[in-house]
Amino acid sequence: MQQSEASNIQGENTLSRIIKEAIRLFSAKGYHGTSIDDITQAAGITKGAFYWHFKSKEVLLRKFLEEWETRFLDGLIRATEGVKGGFLVKLQKVNRYTAAFGFYNRELCVSFTTLSAELIGGGHAIEKYFRSVYGKYQNFLIKIINEGKRENVFKKELDSIHASLIFMAFHDGLLLQWSMNRDNIDGEAFLSTYRAILTDGILVRDR
Amino acid sequence: MQQSEASNIQGENTLSRIIKEAIRLFSAKGYHGTSIDDITQAAGITKGAFYWHFKSKEVLLRKFLEEWETRFLDGLIRATEGVKGGFLVKLQKVNRYTAAFGFYNRELCVSFTTLSAELIGGGHAIEKYFRSVYGKYQNFLIKIINEGKRENVFKKELDSIHASLIFMAFHDGLLLQWSMNRDNIDGEAFLSTYRAILTDGILVRDR
DNA sequence: TCCTCTAGACCGACCGGTTAGTATAGTGCC
């Protein structure tokens, strides 16, 4: 029973459609605001089909988190690990990758932030997984920040742990605000304003 | 069953307890993740009492938004409107007020961000109200930013609309990250790192 | 070639529990 060729298209198709529609609905209505019926209706399937692919709604949630981790986070780590040229080049790479990924996978990224706000701190079983993924993200950022300090490019007086948290906070907040106002914003210009603030701040130098 | 020492009226007490517990639960589990039964149980009242004070769950949600608008936003506007000393002093005031308010009213602020992520973009009836409040916040920030530009303190090359959105994004994101990690973070130090980045950026000057 | 069997993918009625919300009768307090 080979799956790779034309034979097993149906199942793969349905599975990816479930995930795609779930992500879209999660980003619009949150986890508890999205019902299985919403998802199956959007994917054009029935409840039976959904539960053939997923044991429970929580397994779908886990799959979604996996998706974010492998596609965004691992992708980001892979995109920067071989980069030569020091901190500045790496920072540029991180910003570019994050912006491009967020732009082309808005619903996945918005869902991640929305669901983390919704599910962390409420005693939900998924909380541990959320935190481990955030931790992985943070460790990645801390390593880069410390490289920047060693090169004397990143200000040494800024605490690395705080700075990594601030980076993640910026990305989360920016994504949410951009997503809410994306009809009235030029994303490219918005990002370059952000980059300017991040590197050199909002205040004029000789004041 | 006595509720308090003689003086206070029963109704006031119950009403404020409903709101307080609702905010706490919203911040932990989101809007759809919090049931009326959760709220009444936490407040130690019955369903009848809840529906005596609120016509529906959505009216409670409106009341919550009003709470955020009058207590945080109007408070912020009031705290800065009479301030003399120009942009720098005003910015300090805004940052201090926001930080202090967020610290002492964490659940109210976290709920606002969480619920906006959960409810904006999903076609919910409350969306308009959310957007009007965000719009009011943004207009306030734009005015201050433009003052800073006029004084030649805020960099003129940064777009005011983008910058205001970025400010709100920073506040939202920072609040969420701090809330998630508040057990392992020194809030004061975290904030001073943020302020340093905001004003002068992350990169060393002479590079 | 025809027949049987198997497995994967899916359908949709149905289940028990939960949800927001309603109804109603009664109670203590100002």
Add this chain to the structure above:
DNA sequence: GGCACTATACTAACCGGTCGGTCTAGAGGA
């Protein structure tokens, strides 16, 4: 007497999840 509830009992819709059954493609044998 009316305000601010309590206690209990409900309803109808909706929730996540189950289950028996169906359809199809392919394999194996005669």
